[in-house]
Amino acid sequence: MADALTGVSRALREAPPDRVVEAADRAIRSVLGASGTAVFVADYRINGLWPVVDSRQPEVADQAGQSMVQRCFSSQQPVRDGDAGGRCRLYLPLTVWGERLGVLMVELPQEPSEEVAARAVDVAGEVAMALRAADQETDRYRRARRRERLSMAAELQWELLPGRSLSHDAFHLAGQLEPAYTVGGDHFDWSLDDDRLTVTVLNGDSIGLAAALLTAVTVNAMRNARRSGGGLVEQAELASDTVYYQHRGHRHVATVLLELDCVTGRVRAVDAGSPHLMRLRGGSVTRVALDQQLPLGMFAETRYDLQEFDLDPGDRLFVVSDGVWGADPSGRETYGQRAMARSMRATRLQPPTEAVGTVMRELQAFHADADLRDDAVVVCLDWHGSGDREGG
Incomplete structure (x- = not known):
């Protein structure tokens, strides 16, 4: 089995980045005896999964096949589908560090043994890793993901993202941007280093490309401070000064910066003017009250203070931008007053990757399925506790 995996891994490494799918097909046919x-890959809205088109790949265009693909992606578990002729299709999640990329379908001439099925799962892991790396060197997989053309602002924002989900023994994390193809200034970022998870969510000022450029400067300023060893205060202050000296107070960015200690569950925070934090504990949704400080870039040499709060094992933390909290498409009460809490409670049995989609779908329904008037960000963090981590 190890030799087989080594062969698959070598084939994927040696393939050009735009031909990883073809290399995987050849290797899987050889190693698993697959017939196809x-x-x-998941689209930007995570509304569907779309084939990376190649004439040598069997199409799974029928409704049953698409249902199996979606079931595998949502559950993140292998799914089997046999037919009367004895053939079997294995649907395997393509996931790296919790980042859900898509699904691998392997068609076998007969029902696989447990050994073959286990080998297929490991092969899918190799394919996922190769796709994640190849995505930086070719546009092929990104073209397969998009259902329409991205605006220039959205192109910048998606390039700036760290990913859309992340898993760790102590936590699970996911985020989503909407409107996916035209998002302007709202954004999220995260980084995991030495058992500390940093998460930032931004409410971008203005609209369109101007908002995206402002967000790009802000995010990179915070990354610069973080990668130089600076804590949350240094990250906020460098970003604030950078924005101020570019725009002299005429442009600013409302931001929340969080740092989770993955061992203790202690959260340090800098609230620079929003977004909003909501905690789901048991069946109750409550707002995490933080003292709002000045948005980044409003004044020169602004100084920021840290605040702290604790998460209990089993807590779920949502961070939402004003486009979610303050949505009022028909002049009635805002989404954040009651409807948002209901949608968050409805996610109790869902993983964060599904929970962010549920909150976004409910937001769309609140808008009566019309286009969102404002950018919207939802980030969801589940804290499992250090006991799960040590036991894992």
């Missing part, structure tokens, strides 16, 4: 394969 297909790779499906």
Whole structure:
């Protein structure tokens, strides 16, 4: 089995980045005796999974096949589908460090043994890692993901993202941007280093490309401070000074910066003017009250203070931008007054990757399925506790 995996890994490493899917197909046919394969990637809205088109791959265009693909992606578990002729299709999640990329379908001439099925899962892991790396060197997989053309602002924002989900023994994390193809200034960022998870969520000022450029400067200023060893205060202050000296107070960015200690569950925070934090504990949704400080870039040499709060094992933390909290499409009460809490409670049995989609879908329904008037960000963090981590 190890030799087989080594062969798959070597084949994927040696393939050009735009031909990883073809290399995977050849290797899987050889190692598993498969009669065909297909790779499906999730679109920007995570509304569907789409094949990376290749004439040598069998199509799974029927409704039952698409249902199996979606079931595998949502559950993040292998799914089997046999037919009367004895053939079997294995649907395997393509996931790296919790980042859900898509699904690998492997068509086998007969029902696989447990050994073959286990080998297929490991092969899917190799394919996922190769796709994640290849995505930086070719546009092929990004073209497969998009259902329409991105605006220039959205192109910048998606390039700036760290990913859309992240898993760790102590936590699970996911985020989503909407409107996916035209998002302007709202954004999220995260980084995991030495058992400390840093998460930032930004409410971008203005609209369109101007908002995206402002957000890009802000995010990179915070990354610069963080990668130089600076804490949350240094990150906020460098970003604030950078924005101020570019725009002299005429432009600013409302931001929240969080740092989670993955061992203790202690959260340090800098609230620079919003977004909003909501905690789901048991069946109750409550707002995490933080003292709002000045948005980044409003004044020169602004200084920021840290605040702290604790998460209990099992807590779920949502961070939402004003486009979620303050949505009022018909002049009635805002989404954040009651409807948002209901949608958050409805996610109790869902992982964060599904929970962010539920809150976004409910937001769309609140808008009566019309286009969102404002950018919207939802980030969801589940804290499992250090006991789960040590036991894992």
